[in-house]
Amino acid sequence: MSSVTAPSEGAALIQTAEPPPGAAPAIALSGAHVDFEDQPLFDGLALDLPAGRTTCLLGPSGVGKTSLLRLIAGLLEPLPGFRLVASDDRPLAGRIAYMAQTDLLLPWLNVLDNATLGARLRGERAALANARRRAVALLSDVGLVDRLAARPDTLSGGMRQRVALVRTLIEERPVVMMDEPFGALDAITRLQLQDLAARLLAGRTVLLVTHDPLEAARLGHRIHVMAGKPATVDAPLEPSGVPPRDATAPGTLATQAELLRRLADAAAVDARS
Amino acid sequence: MTGRRLVRPVLIAAGLLALWEAAVWLNSIPHYILPPPSLVVLEFIDRGDLLAEHALWTTIEIALGLVAGVSLGSAVALLMARFAALRAWGVPLVVVSQAVPVFAIAPLLVLWLGYGIASKIAMAVLVIFFPVASAFLDGLRRVDPGWLDLARLMGASPAAVLFQIRLPAALPAFASGVRVAAAVAPIGAVIGEWVGASAGLGYLMMQQLARGQTALAFAALVVLAAIGVALYFLVDALLRRAMPWIPQQS
Ligand SMILES: Nc1ncnc2c1ncn2[C@@H]1O[C@H](COP(=O)(O)OP(=O)(O)OP(=O)(O)O)[C@@H](O)[C@H]1O
Numbered sequence: 001m002s003s004v005t006a007p008s009e010g011a012a013l014i015q016t017a018e019p020p021p022g023a024a025p026a027i028a029l030s031g032a033h034v035d036f037e038d039q040p041l042f043d044g045l046a047l048d049l050p051a052g053r054t055t056c057l058l059g060p061s062g063v064g065k066t067s068l069l070r071l072i073a074g075l076l077e078p079l080p081g082f083r084l085v086a087s088d089d090r091p092l093a094g095r096i097a098y099m100a101q102t103d104l105l106l107p108w109l110n111v112l113d114n115a116t117l118g119a120r121l122r123g124e125r126a127a128l129a130n131a132r133r134r135a136v137a138l139l140s141d142v143g144l145v146d147r148l149a150a151r152p153d154t155l156s157g158g159m160r161q162r163v164a165l166v167r168t169l170i171e172e173r174p175v176v177m178m179d180e181p182f183g184a185l186d187a188i189t190r191l192q193l194q195d196l197a198a199r200l201l202a203g204r205t206v207l208l209v210t211h212d213p214l215e216a217a218r219l220g221h222r223i224h225v226m227a228g229k230p231a232t233v234d235a236p237l238e239p240s241g242v243p244p245r246d247a248t249a250p251g252t253l254a255t256q257a258e259l260l261r262r263l264a265d266a267a268a269v270d271a272r273s
Numbered sequence: 274m275t276g277r278r279l280v281r282p283v284l285i286a287a288g289l290l291a292l293w294e295a296a297v298w299l300n301s302i303p304h305y306i307l308p309p310p311s312l313v314v315l316e317f318i319d320r321g322d323l324l325a326e327h328a329l330w331t332t333i334e335i336a337l338g339l340v341a342g343v344s345l346g347s348a349v350a351l352l353m354a355r356f357a358a359l360r361a362w363g364v365p366l367v368v369v370s371q372a373v374p375v376f377a378i379a380p381l382l383v384l385w386l387g388y389g390i391a392s393k394i395a396m397a398v399l400v401i402f403f404p405v406a407s408a409f410l411d412g413l414r415r416v417d418p419g420w421l422d423l424a425r426l427m428g429a430s431p432a433a434v435l436f437q438i439r440l441p442a443a444l445p446a447f448a449s450g451v452r453v454a455a456a457v458a459p460i461g462a463v464i465g466e467w468v469g470a471s472a473g474l475g476y477l478m479m480q481q482l483a484r485g486q487t488a489l490a491f492a493a494l495v496v497l498a499a500i501g502v503a504l505y506f507l508v509d510a511l512l513r514r515a516m517p518w519i520p521q522q523s
């Protein structure tokens with residue numbers, strides 16, 4: 001695992017560590033509209049995800065972040081007027097990996113089999129052998145190499161989340177949706193896994209939902225705050241420097257402070273409405 | 274620990290048997306109406322080989338019926354889970370089929386399939402099929418939608434979703450269906466034997482009751498109950514071993 005204290009020097013070397021997962025398109029979405037119980041969650045929301053970059057999405061609980069992710073992933077039925085286009089004009093189906101807010105590990109499969117679920121489900125023999133090799137390497141990166149044969153019910157919440165992370169990263173999809181991928185982890189493990197994820201996600205178009213402004217400040221090329229009812233996203237913050245940024249660098253901390261300010265403003269607007 | 278837990282049921286059983294024995298002797302109830310337990314025990318000693326012979330026959334009927342019924346029930350549940358059209362037509366059909374009392378079909382089965390083992394197995398299959406098919410189908414349909422979303426985004430085929438997600442997820446429901454099946458399988462076999470047979474514990478009971486040999490009929494009943502209990506625990510143990518990820522309550 002790369003060290004927590006020196007991620008910025010490692011960044012250049014890290015970019016080439018993994019083969020590029022096919023050209024990652026930019027994604028433009030507009031006219032997003034979702035209703036739950038006749039209440040619009042968002043109404044004409046628009047968002048751009050730049051190609052090969054990580055976009056972070058923050059916002060109060062219940063504002064609709066997960067719903068937006070599901071809409072992009074094609075898991076929510078879109079209403080008329082919704083437009084979701086990739087810059088290469090090809091459909092997104094089959095090009096998205098999705099890490100949900102819950103780990104969704106299958107209780108009857110062990111850690112390694114859960115991590116390689118994609119290849120197993122597609123029944124690709126050669127790909128499965130390859131996926132197993134990469135999964136073992138990644139699982140040892142996340143500190144689970146001695147638990148490969150363990151069943152999920154014998155793991156802690158943070159361990160389960162790490163398996164789900166590996167399962168997501170191993171799918172070589174150019175577009176990745178992640179919903180609070182590090183929520184269950186302790187502070188240090190979280191920083192370490194952010195480094196790992198930043199390395200493996202480099203070059204992919206990523207939308208990452210998080211409640212942690214520091215995480216967004218470290219990982220995001222672009223950072224949005226989503227707020228309001230119906231919800232909208234604000235103009236993005238675009239911090240300089242290559243992710244993963246040093247957690248203790250002044251720039252990162254300034255970004256974190258700015259995000260906290262925006263979140264507090266969003267909460268104040270919510271409270272007034 | 275196990276020994277201690279057994280003390281109470283054993284005491285209760287012994288007490289009830291003693292009461293029964295006393296009631297028969299004190300009221301001078303004729304033994305062809307209600308034999309005392311001591312006579313039933315004597316039948317085990319005198320006619321043990323006869324009981325064993327018929328017990329073997331009934332056990333074979335139950336085992337084959339259970340295998341056939343569980344297989345048929347599972348296959349139908351899988352097909353209905355996979356094909357919505359089949360479900361739309363099949364579910365009402367299966368439910369209506371359950372409205373026909375098994376007792377009423379038994380003579381027909383004997384008429385069609387003869388006095389041999391086939392009609393008994395068909396009978397057992399009839400009572401086993403429904404609990405297995407309905408519990409399993411329920412389990413196949415009631416899967417965490419998050420798993421299905423995940424599988425879909427991973428590009429899984431419908432068959433892969435069925436066999437790698439729905440099927441293992443439905444195993445606990447399948448197991449409860451099979452447990453019910455194990456409990457009712459002896460009923461099916463014995464009804465078949467009552468209607469027409471030349472062997473088996475149900476046949477033995479009918480034959481001995483007609484001759485006033487009630488104690489032997491009781492002995493057959495005890496063996497039948499023992500087979501039922503043994504079958505249930507065997508099936509339960511097998512199912513638990515097959516599903517180590519399911520939390521077990523003691
Ligand atoms: N299937 C559903 N049926 C009805 N309402 C739903 C459904 N899914 C989400 N909602 C509602 O939509 C709103 C947004 O939910 P969503 O899960 O998108 O929020 P979120 O921003 O991801 O919150 P959190 O940060 O707590 O995960 C909530 O008020 C929730 O109650």
Ligand SMILES: [Mg+2]
Binds near residue numbers: 067179
């Ligand atoms: Mg959410």
